[in-house]
Amino acid sequence: MSTAVSPQATPASSPSFFRQALRQKRFSFGFTVTVLVVLFAVLAPFVAPFGENETAGPPYSPDGTFGTDYLGQDVLSRLMHGGQSILLISVLGTALGMVLGILIGVVAAYAGGWWDEVIMRLNDVLLAFPQILLALVVLTALQNPSSWVIVVLVGASHAPRVSRLARGVALGIVSRDFVVAAEALGERRSRVILAEVLPNMTGPLLAEAGLRLTYSIGLVAALGFLGFAADPGAANWGQMMNENRLGLATQPWAVVAPVLMIAIFTIATNLMADGLAQAAQKGDS
Amino acid sequence: MTQTATLPDPLAEVAPPRGRSGSTAWALWLARRIGLAALTLWLVSILVFVATAALGDPVRAILGRDYASNPGRVAQLEAQLNADQGIVSRYFSWLGGLLTGDPGTSLANQRPVAELISSNVVNTLVLVLLSAVVMIPLAFGIAMISAHFRRRRPDTVIQTVLLALAGLPEFVTGILLVAVFSTSVFNIFPAVTIVSPGTSPWDTPKGMVLPVLTLVLAVSPYVSRIVRSTLLEVLDSDYVELARLKGVPEPVVMRKHALLNAIVPGIQVIALQLAWLAGGVVLVETLFSYPGVGLQLVDSVRNHDVPMVQALSMIIAAVYVVVNLVADVLSILLTPRARTAISS
Numbered sequence: 209m210s211t212a213v214s215p216q217a218t219p220a221s222s223p224s225f226f227r228q229a230l231r232q233k234r235f236s237f238g239f240t241v242t243v244l245v246v247l248f249a250v251l252a253p254f255v256a257p258f259g260e261n262e263t264a265g266p267p268y269s270p271d272g273t274f275g276t277d278y279l280g281q282d283v284l285s286r287l288m289h290g291g292q293s294i295l296l297i298s299v300l301g302t303a304l305g306m307v308l309g310i311l312i313g314v315v316a317a318y319a320g321g322w323w324d325e326v327i328m329r330l331n332d333v334l335l336a337f338p339q340i341l342l343a344l345v346v347l348t349a350l351q352n353p354s355s356w357v358i359v360v361l362v363g364a365s366h367a368p369r370v371s372r373l374a375r376g377v378a379l380g381i382v383s384r385d386f387v388v389a390a391e392a393l394g395e396r397r398s399r400v401i402l403a404e405v406l407p408n409m410t411g412p413l414l415a416e417a418g419l420r421l422t423y424s425i426g427l428v429a430a431l432g433f434l435g436f437a438a439d440p441g442a443a444n445w446g447q448m449m450n451e452n453r454l455g456l457a458t459q460p461w462a463v464v465a466p467v468l469m470i471a472i473f474t475i476a477t478n479l480m481a482d483g484l485a486q487a488a489q490k491g492d493s
Numbered sequence: 494m495t496q497t498a499t500l501p502d503p504l505a506e507v508a509p510p511r512g513r514s515g516s517t518a519w520a521l522w523l524a525r526r527i528g529l530a531a532l533t534l535w536l537v538s539i540l541v542f543v544a545t546a547a548l549g550d551p552v553r554a555i556l557g558r559d560y561a562s563n564p565g566r567v568a569q570l571e572a573q574l575n576a577d578q579g580i581v582s583r584y585f586s587w588l589g590g591l592l593t594g595d596p597g598t599s600l601a602n603q604r605p606v607a608e609l610i611s612s613n614v615v616n617t618l619v620l621v622l623l624s625a626v627v628m629i630p631l632a633f634g635i636a637m638i639s640a641h642f643r644r645r646r647p648d649t650v651i652q653t654v655l656l657a658l659a660g661l662p663e664f665v666t667g668i669l670l671v672a673v674f675s676t677s678v679f680n681i682f683p684a685v686t687i688v689s690p691g692t693s694p695w696d697t698p699k700g701m702v703l704p705v706l707t708l709v710l711a712v713s714p715y716v717s718r719i720v721r722s723t724l725l726e727v728l729d730s731d732y733v734e735l736a737r738l739k740g741v742p743e744p745v746v747m748r749k750h751a752l753l754n755a756i757v758p759g760i761q762v763i764a765l766q767l768a769w770l771a772g773g774v775v776l777v778e779t780l781f782s783y784p785g786v787g788l789q790l791v792d793s794v795r796n797h798d799v800p801m802v803q804a805l806s807m808i809i810a811a812v813y814v815v816v817n818l819v820a821d822v823l824s825i826l827l828t829p830r831a832r833t834a835i836s837s
Contacts, residue, residue, distance in 0.1 A: 234653075234656075333537055337537070341810075345794075348794050349546065426665075449668060457676045479657070
């Protein structure tokens, strides 16, 4: 799993990198399915047969495509409404985690020495928490967590993992000739990082972002499944599993349908991330 | 949902002291490694305490709407949490209690935390160890089959399936297993672990099957993928080529040359996954109502039971730190190159 960048690497311009990734069968399959799921989440609420909290029949009845849930709401409509929030929180959380992690990792690699040591030690402390644990510990003392709290928690739990990778990749770059040359020319440090170091990290970082997105969805759905969703009444794939669990024997679709959505989506994003990782490795050699 | 951090290299992590004789160098390395683990745990304790006691107001969270109307209960809870003292002194009295084996009293049922937790710790350890015992040979076996058929049909199929499984959150696998094996399709295994007082979950082995299977499916894919890529690397090396040219049969090459060399990277991934399991049990135990620390943690977070959450999260973090420590020591012991690097 070496992500070291070899000296011949040219700055990976995004379009050609993307084209190279598309040549991977895994990536193109994962990417297509991901886009389809996102489209479903964004567009489906407009065509859903019932409203988000509208009662369609008796609880756990087999009416409609997937039957009804514990309150008698139409499962298919809940499924159509329940994608947006989970996807939005996951994407925002991933973005936050990536930005924080890259910042910490690149600064550590670039500063080197004592700073690097301290930053990475503190990073190890955060790594001692499984991701879900970090979220749960903070949720203990909060009364009603808003969606933003969950975004921040998802981001914060990703950041140490991203920064570890970002530091590794950046270490291979900061000592290369063009960075040294830019420094010798008297460029400001922030400019060297933004213009010289970061553009050369796109490949591995994109792959990491894909992987982080997979985990974000799992994490957000897990929090919903444990009953810590921000809005208890709203439809949400994670929460749907939680509220309908007791009816699993009588009306399995109310649980299995959101589970399958999450399964399809995480498998797709993971395949996409793997394709990106392979493309990044090929671009290096 | 398996953790895919890049594997730490135990040699790079802790630079071996140079220029000292064997046993002194060893002792120094070990002391430094244990010191680092202790430092990490201490910082973890600060983080846990700040997150639970300082970020929000636990008393307000526990009482909800009663906060305004019930000043007596507010005062009682605040007294129990020592809310009148400063955060620093509260931290140190908590840390002192933790170190002397008294992590406080549960807010939810007013019993000592240590007493409430102890049996659940054992239950979780059994669950995790059982999963590891199933997972390790399984992952190595799959990796060996896959490496044997490298880049041919069986290998690609196995790798694609493993990759798909690796991305699945564990509770998703768990729910699908429940849906298939304990409800409509086949009714073979119970969906929840039922434990009557005085008995253990493993007294009904059938109830253990699905939780263990879920954990195994969650961690095996990643271990298997790493071991396979190490095996492939070794199978391409010169000494394996030489062994083949000498006429050593392929199964022996795989067993003696490739597998033994894959053990050290294997230990590192297994450690990473075992450490991950400590957190992964949270969801799996909740799903199957398995009476372990994970289920207890979720219940305590729901009840805003601060002392319980603090103790439980310290246990989980400690497991992570100790497992990593053991893995580092084992990898050094099993790598002749690293042993000599330390003692030369």
